[in-house]
Amino acid sequence: MIKVSVMYPNTPGARFDHDYYRDRHMPLVQARLDAACLYYTVDKGLSGPTPEDRAPYVALCHIHCESLAAFQSAFGPHAEEIGADIANYTDLTPIVQISEVVVGEPSASAV
Numbered sequence: 318m319i320k321v322s323v324m325y326p327n328t329p330g331a332r333f334d335h336d337y338y339r340d341r342h343m344p345l346v347q348a349r350l351d352a353a354c355l356y357y358t359v360d361k362g363l364s365g366p367t368p369e370d371r372a373p374y375v376a377l378c379h380i381h382c383e384s385l386a387a388f389q390s391a392f393g394p395h396a397e398e399i400g401a402d403i404a405n406y407t408d409l410t411p412i413v414q415i416s417e418v419v420v421g422e423p424s425a426s427a428v
Contacts, residue, residue: 318355318418321380321388325409326373327362333375335361337406343378346399353391355381375409385415 325333339359347354357380362372382388392399403411 318421319382319385319388320416320418321382322414322416323378323380324374324412324414325376325407326412327371327375328409331375332408334406335376338376338378342402342406345402346378346380349395349399350380350382350388350391353382353387355383357381381418388415 343357343359347357357378360374360377360379362374362376364370364372380388382391
């Protein structure tokens, strides 16, 4: 399994519409990726290591897919449309990392 992490730096003065991101952008991404997107999560940054520290990222999403090839073949045809929607919720440039998931949530039988 792979995870595509999209991270938005918590830059002072930047614009980020969490409601649009959660309610419009990520459902668009899921619809375009279709079955290649097993599930996704959205995080809203609260703080850094201590309450006085700013969160390093204002928002993150993590898209889980079976494989890199599955993600790339599903995302590629829609990359322009998905990228164009970014301006609707932020003026930040996202940082993207694709990772192999080596440890995930335990199965119900392991708990």
